[in-house]
Amino acid sequence: MLKQVAAGVLIHESEFCQSNAVVVQGRSGVLLIDPGVHGSEMDCLADDLSDSGSTVVAGFSTHPHWDHLLWHSRLGAPPRFATALCATTARDRLSNGIDPRRLGIPEQVPLGLLGLVTGLPAESARIPWDGPHVRIIEHQAHAPGHAALLIEELGVLVAGDMLSDVLIPMLDLFGSAEPIEDYLAALRLLEGVAGDVDVLVPGHGSVGGADQMHARIDQDRAYVHALRDADVVKDPRVGGSAEPGWEWVSDVHAGQLLRLAHEL
Numbered sequence: 317m318l319k320q321v322a323a324g325v326l327i328h329e330s331e332f333c334q335s336n337a338v339v340v341q342g343r344s345g346v347l348l349i350d351p352g353v354h355g356s357e358m359d360c361l362a363d364d365l366s367d368s369g370s371t372v373v374a375g376f377s378t379h380p381h382w383d384h385l386l387w388h389s390r391l392g393a394p395p396r397f398a399t400a401l402c403a404t405t406a407r408d409r410l411s412n413g414i415d416p417r418r419l420g421i422p423e424q425v426p427l428g429l430l431g432l433v434t435g436l437p438a439e440s441a442r443i444p445w446d447g448p449h450v451r452i453i454e455h456q457a458h459a460p461g462h463a464a465l466l467i468e469e470l471g472v473l474v475a476g477d478m479l480s481d482v483l484i485p486m487l488d489l490f491g492s493a494e495p496i497e498d499y500l501a502a503l504r505l506l507e508g509v510a511g512d513v514d515v516l517v518p519g520h521g522s523v524g525g526a527d528q529m530h531a532r533i534d535q536d537r538a539y540v541h542a543l544r545d546a547d548v549v550k551d552p553r554v555g556g557s558a559e560p561g562w563e564w565v566s567d568v569h570a571g572q573l574l575r576l577a578h579e580l
C-alpha cells in the first residue's frame with residue numbers, strides 16, 4: 317500500500333528490513349527509487365500504480381547493494397539510473413553471478429532484473445526525467461557511488477542507507493580505503509542540505525521530519541566517532557535481532573559488534 321509522505325511523494329514499505337520504495341510523481345509518469353524487495357510487494361506496487369493510472373517513466377537505485385537494485389517486470393522497462401560508480405560497481409560484482417543463499421537473500425526476491433542500471437555521467441547534478449528536480453548528492457559512505465536524493469521543491473530527502481532510525485551506520489569496509497572518513501564526509505554533506513529538508517525518507521526505517529534530520533545525523537556521527545576513537549558504543553539501535561541479508565561481525569576498532577552490509 318502506498319503512503320503519501322509529501323505532495324507527490326509516496327512510499328511503499330517492505331517487510332524486509334523496513335525497506336522504503338519511493339514514488340515521485342512527474343508530469344508523464346512516476347520516478348521509482350529503490351523499487352522494493354519481495355516480488356509480491358513489487359507486484360502490489362505495480363497494482364497501486366496502475367490503479368492510479370501511473371506508469372513508471374524512470375527508476376533509480378541509490379547504491380549497489382542487492383536490496384536496492386531489484387526490479388519487477390510489471391513495473392515496465394523504463395531507464396533505470398544510478399551514479400556512474402554505482403552502476404560499474406554493480407556490474408562488476410554481478411559479473412560472476414551471485415549466490416542468493418550466501419547473501420541471505422530471501423526466496424521471495426526476484427533476481428532476474430537485478431542490477432540492470434545505467435550509470436549517469438559522472439558528477440551528474442540531477443536525475444534526467446520530466447518531474448520535480450531531484451538533486452543527486454553522491455558520496456562514498458556505505459557503498460561506492462551512493463546517492464542521496466534531494467527533491468528540492470518538495471523538501472524531501474531520500475537518504476538511501478543513511479540516517480536510519482533502525483540500522484546503525486554500516487561502513488563500506490569492502491569498497492573504501494577510509495571507511496570512517498568517508499562516512500563522516502557524507503554526514504557533513506547531508507548536514508549541508510539539512511535546512512532544505514522537511515521530510516526524510518531513509519532506505520530502511522521510519523520517515524522523519526526536519527528535527528529527525530539533525531537528530532539522526534548527530535546520532536550517526538556519535539556512533540562513527542565512537543568506532544574511530546575506540547570508545548564504547550552506546551546506541552539504542554545496537555542489539556536488535558539479525559535479519560536475513562545482514563551479518564554481525566566483530567569490529568576491529570571498538571571491539572563492538574558492527575552490523576555490516578554484505579558485499580552486495
Ligand SMILES: [Zn+2]
Nearest residue numbers: 381383477519
Ligand atoms: Zn539497504
